[in-house]
Amino acid sequence: MSGGDPNDGPARSVERLGDGAFDPRFLAARASGTADGWRALAEEVAPHAWRVPMLTPEFATTLLGEIDARRQVLLDAGEELDAPNSMHAHGVALDELLLEWVLDDLLANAVRPIARHLFTEFAGADLDAHHGYLVEYAKDADQDLGFHVDDSEVTLNLCLGDAPFDGSELTLMGLRCELHRQTVVFGDETIEVEHRPGTAILHAGAHRHRVEPIRRGRRRNLILWCRASSRRGGARTIQCEPWCGMYAGPQRAAHGRPRSS
Numbered sequence: 001m002s003g004g005d006p007n008d009g010p011a012r013s014v015e016r017l018g019d020g021a022f023d024p025r026f027l028a029a030r031a032s033g034t035a036d037g038w039r040a041l042a043e044e045v046a047p048h049a050w051r052v053p054m055l056t057p058e059f060a061t062t063l064l065g066e067i068d069a070r071r072q073v074l075l076d077a078g079e080e081l082d083a084p085n086s087m088h089a090h091g092v093a094l095d096e097l098l099l100e101w102v103l104d105d106l107l108a109n110a111v112r113p114i115a116r117h118l119f120t121e122f123a124g125a126d127l128d129a130h131h132g133y134l135v136e137y138a139k140d141a142d143q144d145l146g147f148h149v150d151d152s153e154v155t156l157n158l159c160l161g162d163a164p165f166d167g168s169e170l171t172l173m174g175l176r177c178e179l180h181r182q183t184v185v186f187g188d189e190t191i192e193v194e195h196r197p198g199t200a201i202l203h204a205g206a207h208r209h210r211v212e213p214i215r216r217g218r219r220r221n222l223i224l225w226c227r228a229s230s231r232r233g234g235a236r237t238i239q240c241e242p243w244c245g246m247y248a249g250p251q252r253a254a255h256g257r258p259r260s261s
């Protein structure tokens with residue numbers, strides 16, 4: 001790194017994600033270690049998409065402060081920070097801020113304990129890699145986000161809050177396998193989910209989604225694309241999966257539909 005080192009900044013408020021960072025209901029579900037424990041806490045907003053209280057709002061604010069302070073160290077040193085990916089003009093990748101360990105911690109202690117029970121079709125127990133970044137929606141930041149799928153098996157979309165906001169809902173638009181990404185969105189597949197500070201939406205990366213325009217305030221979320229190396233690399237046959245909304249095979253999922261109807 002040519003200029004500043006974010007580890008040298010004034011902010012050292014986040015040392016590790018101890019139990020105090022998590023919502024007590026989340027800790028209780030995690031202690032249960034069962035699918036039923038998670039299902040009692042999480043709300044199934046769409047097939048393979050769950051909303052779950054995760055962090056205390058206080059810790060969410062602390063984490064935002066840490067991110068801001070580290071980013072400021074780099075900006076003060078004259079460094080230019082790239083947008084976290086091609087979809088976002090604003091926001092920042094957390095590895096640039098040397099906060100990779102926060103993402104490791106979230107994957108191991110927050111995402112995998114749920115995903116091993118609620119995302120079995122998406123290698124939930126095997127999630128072992130990630131790409132994580134902060135997104136920012138406001139009048140002077142990103143306004144919305146277009147229709148896409150994530151390069152992940154499971155995505156953690158964790159609202160850290162900021163100024164009270166209206167709009168900027170996450171709209172889920174149906175699960176699709178790689179063969180059927182661009183197919184029709186059925187009427188009952190469009191599901192708008194509100195973000196709440198401290199609360200996470202966990203969804204299969206194959207869920208098509210977009211973000212509605214922000215109408216007021218500022219929303220900042222931590223996005224963690226969680227991947228399983230067991231599902232990547234090597235020769236793969238791309239085929240339709242039972243969870244795909246276009247699946248027409250014998251074990252069609254409850255939400256799947258025959259291709260011709």
Ligand SMILES: O=C(O)CCC(=O)C(=O)O
Pocket residue numbers: 135145150157169170209211221223
């Ligand atoms: O901001 C959101 O709620 C979604 C962001 C998103 O879909 C992404 O970064 O892949």
Ligand SMILES: [Fe+2]
Pocket residue numbers: 148149150209
């Ligand atoms: Fe996304």
